[in-house]
Amino acid sequence: MAPRWKWKGAEAKALAEPISKSVSELQRSLAETESSGTLSSCNVLLAVEPEQAELLDRCCFGRLVLSAEKIKKWIQLSFEEAFFLHYNLKCIKISLQGRCLENEVDTWLYMKSKRPNFPMFFKAYSHLRSKNWVLRSGLQYGVDFVAYRHHPSLVHSEYSVLVQSGDSDRLRVWSDIHCAVRLSGSVAKTLLTLYVNGNFKGESLNLPLCLENFTVEEQTISRWSPELSREDESTISKHVPNVSNLNTL
């Protein structure tokens, strides 16, 4: 599926302001002010300056917490978003109950204790974020994330993302497949599964370093309608983008 830009100049605007550039700016700005986020249940609350709130929004990290406060803005980050800023971009500190967690491992262990499948989800999240895709919560669509090629104000999301691993119970029966594909299709997205390979048990999981031993395989699942495809070979090969178009007589 080709990206669906939301308005006429959107694609050009996206080209002019690539996500990677916005992320670098954000990284610099947050590091300069030594921003620190506070762990609270399954979120991280970050106090930032208005310009920084702008930058966070431009890169789609977090949600603005509306408040009357004018000098500072409060942003609510998910574990994935916070840990990406903290561990991958190294531009925010994390504190718990007033105490700064100096060691990345402490944050990792806290997050893992609150959400046992955090390691798997974070690997999937950082895999796509590192390729400069924008990821947001997919809860509205019954999936884990939705992936955008650029800012959601410019483009519709192309992929609804489900995270899987060897242990997980996702998509184990046919009705799960029918359901996920149908949901995705009804909102004009392709279903993308991110299969995280790795050992999710044992001591190694206590260090974020274990992330380097995980790999992610991407796979799309789509439904093909035989009634619609009789004339046109390309509708079949469209479902299988890595296979070249083979001509029949």
Next chain:
Amino acid sequence: MEEKDWEVSSSSDNEAGFPNDDDEEFHSGGSVPKLQFRVGSSKARWIAELGMAEVEVKRGKLWTTTGIIRSGKTYCFIEEALYLSEIGELQILGHEDDLVIPLKDLYEKMAEEKSGCSWDNYEVYRYLKGLGYILGRNGISWTLKDAAITRPNGEEESACAGECLEDKDTVTKLLGDMQICDAKAVFDVYLPNSRFKKSSPGEPSFVACFSGDSPPSKEDIKVLQKRIAAPLMFCHVAQGRASFFSFSSIDLPVLP
């Protein structure tokens, strides 16, 4: 009476009162194939040892896209025989005598699952054939000169001296088959094509695979993809409906 393929004959009055507002049961556009049951014109003889029928009388163009040719003779698989019988195009005769084998017995033969095609496989076969697609068994050539016919129950056919190409493919396929895989590639599917030739069918548009009661595992998909060049479609048959899903490995690009 209008003579178009699939038009209902005016003698079936019960069609008139058929409710057609339940879109769960009908294809979109209301284009349910209406079958005309002519008295079977083609004839084939069932050969139990082969699990196939040898065609003796051919009528109609359907034989350009049905049946395999071995040493000049045409044979059809259980699904082809059953489908053609269901639509009234073919009569299957008994091995010993000329009595027509009734549908009931053909269904029973299919249930025995000794001829390489299960009921689920057949539902897909029937559905796609009805839409005009051309289907052959994966791994079995449409035509081989000078080759004897052998049992088509998932084993590779033995090639003869004349067909060297077949030897290499057979060995590769046998090696591939040694990997254990719960999913099976069953049919090569071609788009509707009035100029289809068994002597050079070209590559299929896709290969219909079955993984049974559960969706295919990542590993099974990889095993099949290594073995088969064409796109794979996994079929799920339930409640008399066939759905087709493709599972494709991709690599999202790194964005600017």
